[in-house]
Amino acid sequence: GNLSKFLQIISLFTEPDLDFQENYVTISSGKRRINFVYSAPKTILKPPASKIILPSKDISFVLDSEVLSASKKAMKILGAKDFVVTGAEGKLVVSVMDIENPTPDSFECEIGDTEKNFKFVFREDGVNLIQQTYDVTFSAEGITSWKADNIEYFVTVEEQHSHFDN
Numbered sequence: 001g002n003l004s005k006f007l008q009i010i011s012l013f014t015e016p017d018l019d020f021q022e023n024y025v026t027i028s029s030g031k032r033r034i035n036f037v038y039s040a041p042k043t044i045l046k047p048p049a050s051k052i053i054l055p056s057k058d059i060s061f062v063l064d065s066e067v068l069s070a071s072k073k074a075m076k077i078l079g080a081k082d083f084v085v086t087g088a089e090g091k092l093v094v095s096v097m098d099i100e101n102p103t104p105d106s107f108e109c110e111i112g113d114t115e116k117n118f119k120f121v122f123r124e125d126g127v128n129l130i131q132q133t134y135d136v137t138f139s140a141e142g143i144t145s146w147k148a149d150n151i152e153y154f155v156t157v158e159e160q161h162s163h164f165d166n
Contacts, residue, residue: 002039004128009034011131052154054145058164059116059138061092063146065131067109071096074107075124082158083127085138087114099161117165120144121158129153140164 010016013029024037071083071094080096087093095108099121120138132148142162146153 004125006036007128007130009036052143054137054139054143055141056139057137058140059087059114059118061112061114061136063094063111063134063136065133067094067111068127068129068134069131070109071107072127078105078107080106081124082161083122083124085118085120085122085136087116087118090114099158119161119163121161122155123158126155138164 009027012034013027013032016027016029019026019028024035027034027036074080075083075096078096078098080098082097082099084095084097084099085092086095090113091110092112092114093108093110095106097103097106118138118140120142129146130148130151132151134146134148137145137147138157142157142159144155144157146155
């Protein structure tokens, strides 16, 4: 969506200046500049009035910003559509691949240990987050919390390809 595109544009600049106009924002730094047109107000989804609470906190780990960055780059290079977090054989692994069209083209990074067995799959747009280190918490019910300094995302898993065995 447009938020993902906007965040990608912002990431092109080290210290961007934002100049807000009526229908667009100009993002600039030095001699570089991009005009980004706002979304129509009717297309913006508003968060619920009540606070989102995870039904359970079954898996927690820290996802380092470097791992997130490498994963997002690998998704683009490989044309992968899915970001996968797996717990198996005692290892916690982040990978990118195309679940619907499995090929040998994939990327993975071991990020820790776990006693749980699970596979949580997210579509690419679900993990197009601001580049930071996140405290990630998964609920077996398929909703996840990605918390960083001053932001928290709630992202649902792709139920069809995800499972939690413990």
